Amino acid sequence: TTNSFTISTTNSFKHAIAVGTTFFVSSGDQANDSGCPHPAPVAKTTCNQPSYPASSPYVVAVGGTNLQVNSTATAYSSESVWSNLQFSQSSTNYNVSGGGSGCASYFARPTFQQHVAGVTANATCSGRAEPDVSADADPSSGALEVFTGLNASKQPVQITQDIGGTSLAAPLWTAMAADTNN
Secondary structure, three states: OOOHHHHHHHHHHHHHHHOOOOOEEEOOOEHHHOOOOOOOOEEOOOOOOOOOOOOOOOOEEEEEEEEEEOOOOOOEEEEEEOEEEEEOOOOOEEEEEEOOOEEEEEEEOOHHHOOOHHHHHHOOOOEEEEOOEEEEOOOOOOEEEEEEEEOOOOOEEEEEEEEOOHHHHHHHHHHHHHHHHO
8 A cells, every 4th residue: 555556546536435426446357366467368376366446445346247137138037256267278377257356455344344244254354355246247248349340441340249347347337326326
C-alpha cells in the first residue's frame, strides 16, 4: 500500500464513495492468479494474488460465472463458478482462466466482510477477499458480439464472435445497478 499508484487510486476511490459513486471492477480472468505478473501459459507455479484494483475495499469486485439457460434461451437453467484449467501437451505448463479471486495481503478485511458466513468459511486469509459479486463471464456462455470489420479487400463485413471474461461481467453489474437506481 506504499505504491504511489495504489495510494492515488485509493484516494480517488475514497472520494468517489464520499460523493455516492460506486465502481464495479473486473476481478481478472486468471482465477486466483489474476494478480500475478505473468502471461499464460505459465509454469505450474502460482502467486495466489488477486488483481488490483479489484482487491481494493473501496470498489465492488466482480468475478465470473458460467451461465446456462434452456435450449430456447428463454429461461435460467444453472450457474456455476467460471474456472477452466487446461494443461499443455507437455503437462509442464498450463493455461488457467476463470473469474479472479483471492485474498489481498495488502488490504485488511473490510468491516462489510467481517462476520459474514460465506466470507469467513471460504476466505482463509485475514485480508480483503474478492470477488464481491459475479456475473456471466465464461466465453462459452458469454455474449455474442456483432460488429463491422474490414475484409482483406478493405470492404466492410459483419463479424460475430463470442466474448466473455470479467470485462463482460463488470459492465453487466454496472448496468444492473444503473437500472436499479433509475
